[in-house]
């Protein structure tokens with residue numbers, strides 16, 4: 318039998334055809350193909366995804382994203398919508414995109430169990446994370462994330478943090494020394510101290526020494542280039558309307574992040590500065606690792622020491638030099654801003670609640686000596702309660718958006734009404750769905766934490782009934798989403814809580830804090846890399862407190 322073959326066009330004939338058709342027609346055909354693909358994907362998404370109710374768009378272009386981005390408390394908006402539309406709902410986002418918001422403990426637990434595999438970073442997050450920190454732990458997903466996390470984990474073990482506790486105390490006592498001097502030189506016996514700046518110095522020097530055996534010296538008044546860049550972000554509050562619009566539109570078109578805006582230039586500067594610091598530290602630590610001097614070798618117990626070790630024999634955990642540098646950037650960003658924000662909020666809330674401040678001081682003074690790592694964990698219940706109440710009310714990172722990389726079905730603990738009016742106790746998620754979880758909304762939800770959810774009440778942590786039944790359904794450290802949950806749960810959680818407790822205990826034992834302009838001084842949210850508190854009317858991220866010695 319004769320098999321007829323269809324002759325393939327030669328490259329030359331193809332080129333001739335393309336030339337004949339003309340570039341305009343080729344461009345039109347490609348655009349039509351792209352649009353067709355988009356329509357097909359949208360149709361598939363509609364078929365595969367439960368269509369839920371939700372708030373109407375307030376802007377044709379941004380949906381409700383602009384309202385959320387400019388709100389002082391997006392958590393409150395998410396909570397209000399949950400009351401109206403149920404524990405899972407849809408919000409209109411930029412350029413016709415839709416996001417599903419989960420406010421249900423069962424759904425959230427299901428979601429976090431599938432993080433980095435079914436639910437992954439959005440293209441915009443990937444672009445921004447890579448530009449600022451490289452392809453480190455926060456950027457990686459799936460198997461790659463698992464490998465990187467395994468290599469870093471020993472640096473955060475209980476034994477490792479127990480050893481680092483003295484570093485936390487050293488930073489706290491340096492700040493105490495400087496504040497003593499400031500108070501002594503004032504004739505009124507007190508001083509107005511801009512505490513946010515000091516909390517940043519404490520957290521930067523601590524993460525430098527504990528993470529890489531590098532003293533940034535910011536508590537000794539040294540200028541650290543990394544703080545300059547972070548501060549520029551913090552002081553860059555009045556981002557122009559154009560910049561804000563570009564950032565929002567970038568969620569639909571990540572390529573927009575390549576436009577050289579002021580924010581992008583700052584991100585670039587941040588990356589270069591952190592890259593330089595990381596490189597210097599890497600070279601020094603390698604030199605020390607090779608040194609025959611045993612006391613030097615002991616420094617390998619710092620987080621970077623362990624990272625560098627992972628460059629060695631164990632092929633499974635092997636990381637490239639770029640990855641090691643990226644992890645150092647991740648540690649700097651994760652360990653610097655978050656703790657500094659939490660400590661600042663703690664000093665604000667203690668100034669607003671003098672009774673809580675007094676009770677905390679009484680517990681610390683009754684305890685006597687500076688508590689050890691194990692005592693900080695188990696022997697100071699009121700300190701523990703204050704710290705967790707701050708972490709609940711003021712999570713430094715309040716909201717996460719992820720993309721479904723595969724179809725899924727998410728179970729709910731209570732049914733919700735769909736757009737067509739039926740009740741459902743699970744929602745189908747089509748590949749490509751954007752999912753939002755607001756830790757701030759869940760941590761402060763009255764439906765979950767009870768009617769006093771918005772109040773600063775450390776006592777709730779002291780009794781079994783202080784935490785309501787619904788809150789107990791929230792999975793995550795102490796039923797909070799502050800450190801999230803699942804494979805991406807904060808690796809530095811024990812580091813963070815120990816540092817938080819150490820610094821707070823030294824400061825509250827030795828000083829009394831008051832809002833400079835009275836108990837009711839309003840505090841607002843200023844937007845830097847992370848949202849930070851700021852006393853209304855202050856420049857940048859100023860939080861001035863009146864501080865006197867406790868005698």
Ligand code: HEM
Nearest residue numbers: 454455651652655656659714799800801805807808809813
């Ligand atoms: C109050 C302080 C802190 C809070 C509230 C916090 C919160 C978080 C959150 C929410 C994440 C998840 C990020 C995401 O999924 O995109 C995270 C991840 C991470 N945090 Fe923290 N963090 C704190 C302090 C620290 C400190 C002090 C360190 C290190 C010294 C640290 C190291 C990390 C690392 C390495 C990750 C990445 C984990 C992964 O992707 O597997 N964090 N943190």
